Amino acid sequence: MAVEIFNPNPTVFAPVKPSKSSKAASLWLTDADDTDANAENTNDAPEPIDQEEIFDLIRSIYDPEHPNTLEELRVVSAPQITVDGNRVNVEFTPTVPHCGMSTLIGLSIRVRLLRALPNRFKIDISLKPGSHQSEMAVNKQLNDKERVAAALENPALLQTVEQTLANAYRRGEPAED
Numbered sequence: 001m002a003v004e005i006f007n008p009n010p011t012v013f014a015p016v017k018p019s020k021s022s023k024a025a026s027l028w029l030t031d032a033d034d035t036d037a038n039a040e041n042t043n044d045a046p047e048p049i050d051q052e053e054i055f056d057l058i059r060s061i062y063d064p065e066h067p068n069t070l071e072e073l074r075v076v077s078a079p080q081i082t083v084d085g086n087r088v089n090v091e092f093t094p095t096v097p098h099c100g101m102s103t104l105i106g107l108s109i110r111v112r113l114l115r116a117l118p119n120r121f122k123i124d125i126s127l128k129p130g131s132h133q134s135e136m137a138v139n140k141q142l143n144d145k146e147r148v149a150a151a152l153e154n155p156a157l158l159q160t161v162e163q164t165l166a167n168a169y170r171r172g173e174p175a176e177d
Helices: 020-024 051-058 102-116 135-142 145-152 155-164
Strands: 081-084 087-092 122-127
Touching: 051 081, 051 087, 051 102, 087 102, 102 122, 102 135, 102 145, 102 155, 122 135, 135 145, 145 155
Parallel strands: 087 122
Antiparallel strands: 081 087
8 A cells, every 4th residue: 555645855944043042941940940049030920932932842843754844844934933922823834735744744733832831821723824725624623622632542643643753852953863
């Protein structure tokens, strides 16, 4: 049985250098960070998360069809992300208008953000308007809690999502040889 490749020859771009602030920064304080020197500056207010931090979390997700990241294929970019308080909107652009992997890519982005962000965040994932022939159907699937939960109960689908997220922790850093 042959596997259908929706875009056999995608354009690959060089990744953008990670911002210096996101490279070493952690989203949350650790016990080592909680010293007497900075204890007086801490408070109970949640630290805001910005567009660059969200982009750093998803830029190293692999495309399910190719050995490239979503950033390298220009499926995601920082300008496609908006953060408004506790609401995160991620818009992504498939490499071709008939991409059958769009739902899987959106699911991978959602899973990465659900795992990385505190529960207070509402995450909306959508295709760039006009970029896909089934845009409305894909957007509906990606933002329906029950459909997402059902998809993640499928062992084969979950394994594929895990493969796309295998190096997501790199946050834009190149792979070690």
